[in-house]
Amino acid sequence: QKEVEQDPGPLSVPEGAIVSLNCTYSNSAFQYFMWYRQYSRKGPELLMYTYSSGNKEDGRFTAQVDKSSKYISLFIRDSQPSDSATYLCAMSKSGGSNYKLTFGKGTLLTVNP
């Protein structure tokens, strides 16, 4: 079993839809949970991060972490065609190991106008 599992999709939604992306993980030592967005033929860029459990909101984006279930989610409200990209979840441990990221394989999202 991989440490981080992510459904690769692809996921296709109409503009304005609510999008739900998620990852599961097996290593209880993970403390930092990130979502990266990667446009085609570009490098990943950080979208949001959460430390430990809880929710975090940034504009149309909400990240949730449920450590008891080892499950994280990213919600996108009022999705736009510009949100079309691959979304990668990533995780790391606390302390001196928080530089070593373990990524999910990514979910390809297309938002249709």
Add this chain to the structure above:
Amino acid sequence: DAGVIQSPRHEVTEMGQEVTLRCKPISGHDYLFWYRQTMMRGLELLIYFNNNVPIDDSGMPEDRFSAKMPNASFSTLKIQPSEPRDSAVYFCASSTRGGGSSYNEQFFGPGTRLTVL
């Protein structure tokens, strides 16, 4: 700031040839990371440096791969000899020190698309 710079952007080579990928991190960043991305395995950390010193190379697939960071503004990833299964996109990323509840973002370069025939 120009961001993380990688060269070349594309590399096509034949099996058995030596390949050298280059990276210039963001000025002032003291951590540098090399990743490989494939459809099958996703994005994987190969090695990372702190203050030019390799800290963790457990992700380097085999002895054919080597990485160096001779100074704070330059790093190389070398594959010798290259094999078709090395075909992938290789990313370099850099960051500053994090810790505690603070996460310091890793900034990724545009990647080098390597094809080994």
